Amino acid sequence: MKRKKLFVCCILLFACTFAFAQGKSEKPTLTFWDENAGETRTPYYQELINRFNSSQDRVTVIYEGIPSSSAKEKYDVAIATKTTPDIGHCNAAWGSNWLAQECLVPLDNYFDSWPESADINKNYLTLNRNLDSQNRLFLITDTVSTPLMWVRTDLLKNAGIGIPRTWDEFFNAVKVLSDKKNGFYGFSLRGGSGSCVELQHVLYAYSGIPTYFDKNGKCTINAPEHVEFLKKLVSLYNVYTSESDITNGYKEMVAAFDGGSAAMIFHNTGSKAEHANALKPDQYQAVSFPVSKQGTYSYTAGSQGGYCIFTTCKYPDEAWEFIKFMLSEESNSYFNEKIGQIPMNNKVLSENWVAASQCTSEALSTLANPQCHLVEQPKYLPEYSKIMNTLTPPNFQAVLAGEMTVEKFLDTWADAFTEAYAKYKTGK
């Protein structure tokens, strides 16, 4: 009996100590979701998070990686069930949906009172503010991959031609480099998923038109210059490009480039790691889009990822500390150098690695050109995703297959956006 009592007391004592230890809580933890987890990003995020955690005592950040193929869906489920993480890194294309669902914390107060806020790239801040009808800041971009061409310099050299610097040179190069019988092509189109998102970059790069909508609110995608260019581009299909381009997604296009069956592709700085893995440095190069018909260089915003704080976060102040840390010069430099994208902290631009990374310095030199302007894509329109992912890609495939004219394709695209824009302007 005595032993039993002793035993029970020990258990109780243990339980109390345990409860007490729990009660004397550790630091609060914040969860951070990475929407593009994998070996190209995860180790660097984890390194930076470790640095942050050891640099302060207020909070511990925990990294959670989500596979990119299902990231949007996972975020959607989390938002619908109110189980969002504290801090998220996301794709700006999802931004307008999230703002409509009111699940993010406005960051204006935090940002404006941050002394280093002036270092952050203003163009992208403006784009992010435009996602909100009241111009509040919910998303701060830390890294961007800008659209450009990738070119197989070894194949060009073998054919005896130089890197195309004008659009005419480009089309000529495609023809010279193609040898359909042996399965070598000068170019690989993207006709599958994401086709039209890529297409609009190059259309505006060719025409030099500075805005997506003209002053009357009409979408400029079907301007005569765009029709002219697209006709030329589409005529390459299945003659100087392979037939499978019609369903090419990202992986097929890059496989063609890295495998040597396509000498040039339109993509962005984001695929640098993949090319570096497959090819030697003297075999490929990043080249900005040639100068436009108006003598200017245009770039569309490209893929901008950014940080945001969800409304379910119980410690927004600490969450902001983490975001500040990630946007600081040292972290932003480390991260972008490792993943090969363009840093958004302007102080980083003068660092050595930027000049040494060919694709980064190529993109930046174009961006820095006084003749270069930004064409804002209407990601703030709720219909943006639907038009770019559901409506236009099958139409583009129809154009490639010869079942739809270029004019009809661009007109449908323009009408859809003009209508969406009008709806947006009249207050949703």
Place this chain on the structure above:
Amino acid sequence: MMKTKKTVGIPKRTIPYILIAPTIFLFVCLLVYPLGNVFYLSFQNRLLSRPKLDGFVGFLNYLKLFTDDPVFWEALWNSFRWVFIEVGLQLVFGVSLALLLKRKFKGCGVFRAILFLPWALSGVLVSMLWSMMYFENVGVLNDILQKTGIIQSAISWTGNIQTAFWAVVIAELWRGIPFFAIMVLASLQSIPNELYEACRVDGGGAIMGFVHITLPYIKETVVLTTLLRTVWEFNSVDLILNLTGGGPIHKTTTLAVYLANTARRDGDFGYGSAIAVVSFFILLLFAFAYLKLSGFNEEGDTVK
């Protein structure tokens, strides 16, 4: 002496209900609400991108689906084509394989292990693998066909409007045949060998044996496996999405792919749920008709 059990107080009538109770419990807890939710949402406008427009819209989604959506009808037709061809081929090849592997012979274990592997592979890999093999210019399939002279120039398997559908069919077939084979194989094991001996003694050949002995034994398994496989293939999307994305120009968009794109990619849960409900009723009707036609329920219900 056998221990005589006292009559346990459970009446024979309630035994089946006790047996199925855990399953019913799980279903009621976990499936009533989600399934009901899908039906409920089909009558709503539920767009992730415009939550302020959420609300009851009655049959509007269905109206739009049936009268204003050409992709729906194309997807429906593609679904029927897909299911009929896929399940038909899997059935034929699967049963044939099972018949071959039925008996114990030298090396049967090895063959069984090999032929079972595609089913065991992760779906994530299978999609990527076939996508890689189908690459027009750096894919191994074209390489082999060209090297052996079967084709002159590389074919765009997933891009060409004629071949895209069949390319996906073959990939899914590779994965699906082992499934049928294993299930039929298991049910073949319950057939006593003596029956075949008796048949042979009576002068019947292999075909007679198949028709009169094998077929009746495996009929129910085949009927049910086919039915469930049909349902499964109707709703299967991962391979199609990865290989062609539903293209080119919707040529490989089945109803399930259309649903996946509408609800998951575009965030339109109202419209997507309407598609899901339509799928549900198509499959329900099919199940009823199929079971009735195959005389499933009239088979020997063993009465105790």
Place this chain on the structure above:
Amino acid sequence: MISLRQNKNLKKFLCLYLPLIIASIWTLFPLYWTVITSLKTSNQIVSKPITYFPSPVVLEHYAKAWNVGGFSRYFLNSLFVSLVSTLFTVVFATMDGYAMARYKFKGKYLFLILLLCTQFVPTAMLIIPLFVIYNKLSMINTPWSLIITYITFHIPFNATLMSTFIKGIPDSLEEAAMVDGCSRKQAFAHVLLPVLLPGVAAISAYSFISSWNEYLYALMFTTSSRNYTLPVGLSMMIGEYSINYGQLTAGSVIALCPVVLMFMYVQKFMVSGLSAGAVKG
């Protein structure tokens, strides 16, 4: 003059071995491709000309998948979830199958339709409501949310399959046993079950594989990566801008091993003629 024996062997080869060999080539080639991709260096994987045999052979993808990819952890998670869910699925499915095969009861047809209905709606449409339920029960981010989901979704097929297997076994076996004084339970365990083993083997294999390879719910119901299962881990190798074919194939080969082992064990029970002699006398 071909002797009778030679004729028989030739026939056996043509009718048995030849089709099996063709089927094996059809099956094995993509698998061969998977394995050699996992052994090639990254720059050989997607390149022209296509290499049919890796040279040099590298094992780095395997090492990386196991260490960096977090596979060691995901492996254990998958094992736990798959084994537990298989166990319960087989037990419940057998119970249901037995009820449907051996009894006539009111609502039996309805029960069958109910089982089928659960398969009609695509699983992706059920994520959010199921998530809400598990969240209320605090089961999100635990293996139990997955285990219970898998059990619920795998029972219908396995139960109906079991019922067909059981129907295929004449009930005279059990009747005879009960005449001898066995209770129904004993008759089931000692007489029916041994004959049913191929069926049990088949549905165990099916449940295990389905649970082992399930991706969507495994991703959605876990919120921290230490609870991820293997398919989720594999999908991490597919990034937005880069696909690591080498690691993906290496990881898949690693993921394949337990399944193959399981099947090699289980297929022993799928041997013909087990019922021979049981009915006689």
